[in-house]
Every structure is written in C-alpha cells, then in structure tokens.
Amino acid sequence: MINMQPYQNPTYFLLIALTLLPVVIANLCEKKIYWYQTLISFGFLLLSFGGIKWHQGIALIVYVVLEIILIKLYFNYRLRSNNSWIFYLTVFIAIIPLIIVKITPAIYGGQVSIIGFLGISYITFKIVGMIMEIRDGAIKEFKLWQTIQFLLFFPTISSGPIDRYRRFIGDYNKQLSREKYLDLLEKGVWYIFLGFLYKFFIAYFFGTLLMPQVAQNALAHGGLSWWLVAYMYIWSMDLFFDFAGYSLFAVGTSYIMGIATPMNFNKPFAAPNIKEFWNRWHMTLSFWFRDYIYMRLVFFIMKKKLIKSRITIANLGYLTLFLIMGFWHGVTWYYIVYGLFHACAIIICDAWLRFKKKHRQQIPSNRFTKLFAIFLTFNTVCFSFLIFSGFLNTMMFHHIMK
Amino acid sequence: MKEQIIEILQDLTGSDEVATNLDINLFGAGLIDSMATVQLLLELQTQCGVDVPVSEFERSEWETPNKIIAKVESLKA
Numbered sequence: 001m002i003n004m005q006p007y008q009n010p011t012y013f014l015l016i017a018l019t020l021l022p023v024v025i026a027n028l029c030e031k032k033i034y035w036y037q038t039l040i041s042f043g044f045l046l047l048s049f050g051g052i053k054w055h056q057g058i059a060l061i062v063y064v065v066l067e068i069i070l071i072k073l074y075f076n077y078r079l080r081s082n083n084s085w086i087f088y089l090t091v092f093i094a095i096i097p098l099i100i101v102k103i104t105p106a107i108y109g110g111q112v113s114i115i116g117f118l119g120i121s122y123i124t125f126k127i128v129g130m131i132m133e134i135r136d137g138a139i140k141e142f143k144l145w146q147t148i149q150f151l152l153f154f155p156t157i158s159s160g161p162i163d164r165y166r167r168f169i170g171d172y173n174k175q176l177s178r179e180k181y182l183d184l185l186e187k188g189v190w191y192i193f194l195g196f197l198y199k200f201f202i203a204y205f206f207g208t209l210l211m212p213q214v215a216q217n218a219l220a221h222g223g224l225s226w227w228l229v230a231y232m233y234i235w236s237m238d239l240f241f242d243f244a245g246y247s248l249f250a251v252g253t254s255y256i257m258g259i260a261t262p263m264n265f266n267k268p269f270a271a272p273n274i275k276e277f278w279n280r281w282h283m284t285l286s287f288w289f290r291d292y293i294y295m296r297l298v299f300f301i302m303k304k305k306l307i308k309s310r311i312t313i314a315n316l317g318y319l320t321l322f323l324i325m326g327f328w329h330g331v332t333w334y335y336i337v338y339g340l341f342h343a344c345a346i347i348i349c350d351a352w353l354r355f356k357k358k359h360r361q362q363i364p365s366n367r368f369t370k371l372f373a374i375f376l377t378f379n380t381v382c383f384s385f386l387i388f389s390g391f392l393n394t395m396m397f398h399h400i401m402k
Numbered sequence: 403m404k405e406q407i408i409e410i411l412q413d414l415t416g417s418d419e420v421a422t423n424l425d426i427n428l429f430g431a432g433l434i435d436s437m438a439t440v441q442l443l444l445e446l447q448t449q450c451g452v453d454v455p456v457s458e459f460e461r462s463e464w465e466t467p468n469k470i471i472a473k474v475e476s477l478k479a
Contacts, residue, residue, distance in 0.1 A: 136455035275435070290436055295456050298440045314437045353432070357416065 003051030005118075006044075006158045007199075007249040013192075019043070020256050027181045027258050037257065044154040049117065056117035063097055063120065064151060067127050068144070070094055071134070075142040078134050087135050091128055098124040106331035119158045121328065123151055125288055130165045132292055139165060146172065155253035159246060161264045161284035171259045181258060188255030191248040199245025207238035215391070219398050228395075232386040239385060240268070243282070269381070272373040274345045275353070277381055285325075294321045314350060319343045329388070338388040345380055403450065403478070407471050410445045414438050424467040442470075452477045 004012050019040045026033045049057035074090045101120055104113035130147075133139045150168045176184065211234050218227035247264035254261035262284050271277035278286045294317045300306075307313050319340075326339020356363055386392065411420040415433040419426055428434040434442070439459065446452050452474055464470050 133457045136457040138455060138457040291456065291459075295436050295440055295459075298437060299443070299456055302440060302444055310437065310441070317437070 001051040002047070003053050004047045006048055006154075007195075007246060012047075015044075015047075016253060020253075023257055024185060027176065027185075028178060030175055030178055030181075032175055032258070038149070041149075041152065041154045045152060045157070048154075048158070053118075055114065059115050059117040063115070063117070063123070064148070067094060067123075068147060068151075071127065071130055071147065072142060072144075074131055075134050075139075078137075082135070087131075090131055094127050094131060095124060102328065103331055122157070122160045122162055125160075125162045125285075126151055126165070129162075129288065129292055132296070133165065143169075153254070153259070155257070155259075156250045156261055159243075159250070161247055161250060161261055162288050163259075163261050163284070167262075168259065176258055184255045184258065184260065188252040191252035191255065195245045195248030195252060197245075198241045198248060203238050203241035203245055206234050207242060210234050211238060218391075219395060222395065222399055228386075231391060232382050235389045235391065236382040236385040239389075240265075269378050270374060271377050272370060273353070273377055274342070274349045274380065277377055278342075278346070281381075289321050289325060293324060294318070297321075311350075311354075315347050318346050318350075322346070332390065332393070334387050334390050334393055338384055341384050341387060345384070403475060404471050406449060407446075407474060408467060410442065410449065411467055411470070414441055414445075420467050424471075426467065427465050428467070429461060429465050439464075446474060450474055450478070 004015075006012065022033065022036055023040075026036075045060075046057075049060055070090065070093055074086075077086060097115055098120055101113045101116040104116075105111060130139060134142075146169050147165075149172060150163070150165055153163070153168070156163065211231070214227055214231050214234055218225060218231045221227050244265045251261050251263055264283055264285075266280040266283065268277055268281035271280050278290075297320055298313055298317045301313050301316070307316070322339040322343035323336070324339075325342075326336040329335035329338070408421050408424075411428075412418060415428070415438070417433055419431075420428070420433065426433070440456075443454050443456070443459065446454060454477070464473060
C-alpha cells in the first residue's frame with residue numbers, strides 16, 4: 001500500500017481538493033456530512049500511517065486507545081472527587097509515552113523508539129490540556145466519539161496547530177451559515193496558496209538552494225566566520241517559512257472543513273521584544289505552555305504563598321516553561337541551551353519593561369527606537385535559532401574529527 | 403463592584419488609564435501579562451468571591467476593564 005506524508009507533494013493536495021469537494025458543497029447547502037468527513041479522515045490517516053509506516057499506525061492506535069481510557073477514568077474519578085495527587089499522577093501517566101519517545105534517541109544513540117509515531121507530541125499536548133480542563137471542571141461531559149475526532153483530526157495531526165477540546169467541539173457541532181462558511185472557505189483556500197509560496201518557493205530557496213553550500217563553507221572555515229552568520233539567517237528563514245507554510249496548509253484545510261483551527265504565526269519577526277515574539281511565534285504551542293504550565297505554576301505558587309516576590313515567581317515560571325520546552329524539543333544540549341537562552345532573554349526583557357515603566361519620561365520613544373527594538377529582537381531570535389539548529393554541535397564534531 | 407475591580411486593576415497595572423478608559427485593551431497596551439492575569443484572578447477570588455479557574459480564562463473575554471466587570475457580574479449572578 002502507498003504511503004504519503006501530509007502536505008509533502010502535489011498528489012496529496014490534489015487528494016485534499018477532490019475529497020473535500022463534497023464537504024464544501026454540503027457546507028454551502030448548510031449541511032454537515034459527518035459520516036463522510038470521518039471516512040476521508042480515516043483515509044488520510046491510513047495514507048500517512050499505513051504502508052511502509054504501518055508500525056507507526058499500530059503505535060498510534062495503541063496510544064490513542066490507552067490515553068482515551070486514561071481520560072475516561074480520570075473524568076469518572078473527577079465526578080466523585082478531586083485529589084491533587086491523582087491529578088498529577090494522571091498527567092504523568094499521560095506523558096509517559098512522550099517521555100519515552102523523547103529520551104530513547106538520547107540513550108540509544110539516535111535510535112527511534114518503537115512506540116513513537118508522527119505527531120505524538122501534538123496529540124499529547126491536546127490530551128494533557130483535556131485532563132487539566134477536566135480537573136478545572138471546564139470540560140463537563142466526556143464524549144468518546146468527539147474526543148476521538150478531536151485527537152485524530154487529520155489536518156493538524158502531524159505538527160499542529162494545537163487546538164483546544166472545547167473550541168474544536170464547538171466548531172465540530174456547529175452548522176455555519178452559508179455566508180460565514182464562504183468566508184472561512186475563502187480564507188482557507190487563500191492560506192493554502194500562501195502556504196505554497198512559503199513552503200515550496202521561499203523555504204525551498206533558503207533551505208534547499210542556499211543552505212547546503214553555505215553550511216559547507218561555514219564548516220570548511222570553522223569557528224566564527226561570515227559564513228556562519230549567513231547560515232544563522234538562512235536557517236532561521238528556512239525554519240520560519242517551512243513551518244509557517246505547513247501551518248497555513250493545516251489551518252487552511254481545517255477552514256475548508258468548517259473548523260477554525262487557530263493560527264500559529266503572526267508576523268513574528270516584526271515583534272518589538274522577546275515577550276511579544278512568543279505571542280507571535282508558534283502561537284498555539286507558546287499559548288499552550290503559557291496557559292497550562294506558566295499560569296498554573298504561578299497560580300499555585302501565589303495561592304500557596306510559597307514565594308513572596310512577584311518578580312521571582314515570574315522568573316521561576318519562565319525558567320520552568322522554557323526548560324520544559326527545551327527538553328520537549330529533544331534531549332540534546334543545544335535544545336536545552338536554547339530553552340535557557342529564551343528564559344534569560346525574557347527575564348531580561350521583563351526587567352527592561354519594568355525599568356521603562358518607571359522611567360517613561362526619560363526614555364525616548366520614536367520611530368528609530370521602535371525599529372531598533374525590532375532589529376534587536378530579530379537578531380536575538382536568529383541567534384537562538386542558530387543554537388537550536390544544532391549546527392554548532394556539527395561544527396564542534398567536524399573540528400574534532402579534523 | 404465596579405469600583406472595586408477598577409481599583410484592583412489600578413493596583414495591578416500601576417496606571418490610572420484603566421479608570422478613565424474602560425475600553426482599553428489591557429493585553430494589547432501591555433498593561434497586563436500572564437503574571438498580572440494570575441494576580442487578577444486571585445484578587446477576584448479573595449475580594450469579590452468569584453472563582454475563575456485558569457482554563458476558563460479566555461483572553462478575548464477579559465481584555466478590557468468593561469469586559470472584566472461584565473464577566474465578574476455575570477459570574478456573581
């Protein structure tokens with residue numbers, strides 16, 4: 001059987017266009033054909049997790065079955081009682097598979113875990129979000145079929161954007177008026193074509209045409225060189241246009257299906273500071289970390305009055321958030337340093353914002369300072385991506401091998 | 403209730419703008435961040451007796467003083 005990875009080649013897009021046509025027509029008649037949507041979702045999942053990737057398909061099925069049992073058990077428990085330790089334990093059990101998948105390559109020299117599959121992180125984020133909202137009493141009903149639809153929504157299964165259960169279910173059950181659907185459809189198609197430009201032209205230009213030669217030159221030169229600086233910018237551009245392009249496909253496809261999956265990027269390189277950057281870059285991930293880790297941790301510390309200073313609490317929150325994010329990317333020194341780098345950057349940013357608030361009169365603010373802020377933020381971010389890229393690691397090994 | 407909330411916001415943001423412009427976007431203007439949000443939720447809990455779990459906090463529903471007042475009043479009712 002054939003295997004096709006999401007949004008990689010023209011055939012995949014052709015298949016999306018053809019199979020979604022009945023969905024479009026139905027929505028224009030203000031109807032939903034749930035059975036058909038489920039059928040094509042199953043088809044696309046089979047395409048990505050079948051064929052030569054069948055072992056990933058098995059891993060996905062086992063994972064989803066076990067996690068849904070866990071969610072259901074916790075939901076039933078929560079109806080009766082609300083012990084914090086049971087909650088922590090449930091979250092821990094939910095992330096065990098992800099932890100194994102992330103740690104395995106670090107222990108066995110890059111070997112991939114057999115329980116892993118494409119998109120395991122993103123499903124885990126959705127599940128943990130659900131468990132936390134069940135604890136808060138925000139999710140009041142457990143519906144098996146809708147949970148499956150939410151977790152396995154095919155347009156976003158491989159790399160997000162990370163949607164939220166209640167938001168998704170709201171869209172899934174709602175019948176849009178023709179005008180509203182047309183608006184969504186128009187945007188969806190536009191996003192997909194913008195995605196083509198991002199991923200298959202701009203990212204191709206940076207990543208495939210420029211990058212290999214620049215990387216080679218930087219390696220040949222060794223140490224600090226202009227080639228390394230060029231590599232930093234090229235890699236950053238490639239990362240953005242590749243990932244933003246993919247995200248546009250995922251959001252566009254969702255829109256066509258009448259699901260308003262949240263956007264992932266909002267002009268991140270125009271951010272005037274690091275804090276604002278994280279409100280614009282990989283937004284569904286950073287908002288997930290903000291809402292489910294940072295705010296909860298801060299809430300817990302403040303409520304229990306564990307630490308007095310608000311600044312210390314905020315900084316501790318940032319360190320926790322970005323360290324976890326670093327480890328989540330993978331257990332390598334450069335991902336963890338990347339996390340620490342951003343934690344420090346945002347702590348400094350916060351200190352500066354406090355200073356600015358106090359000395360508003362003395363600090364100039366004009367077009368030049370605003371441009372300078374964007375310039376500084378952009379370069380800080382690109383430098384962090386150079387760490388993230390692992391290229392420094394490659395250079396070190398290259399140097400040792402010589 | 404209204405005065406109480408505005409007072410909390412003045413304390414949190416250190417700005418009087420929240421009292422004069424009740425439609426100011428607190429997040430957009432950089433007056434409130436996640437940290438201040440948590441403080442706001444805790445203050446609402448202790449001072450107004452409304453319990454808002456973090457997952458019920460949808461930014462777009464809480465972004466202006468007016469929206470916060472309306473939200474708290476609806477939760478109180």
